[in-house]
């Protein structure tokens with residue numbers, strides 16, 4: 001599953017540079033995660049780096065994007081090829 005940022009986000013900017021897939025950007029009101037780029041950090045790290053650093057714990061899984069670990073790995077490979 002891709003992750004998502006909820007409206008509890010305080011726009012602190014800490015998560016953005018931590019994302020290995022450049023999936024995080026500043027939205028109109030809060031930061032947002034592109035579900036097509038978020039692999040839950042699969043392929044790069046053992047744990048989601050944005051969740052590790054977020055001070056208000058507002059980055060849950062996005063229920064609209066159910067994905068298996070295998071699908072996340074495939075997404076990682078696809079993103080790597082596109083780079």
Ligand code: SF4
Pocket residue numbers: 003018019020021022023024033037038039040041042048049050051
């Ligand atoms: S879980 Fe990883 S890939 Fe997904 S948005 Fe957070 S830092 Fe980026």
Ligand code: SF4
Pocket residue numbers: 005008009010011012013014015016031053054055056057058059
């Ligand atoms: S670290 Fe958390 S609070 Fe800060 S910008 Fe990212 S999602 Fe928002």
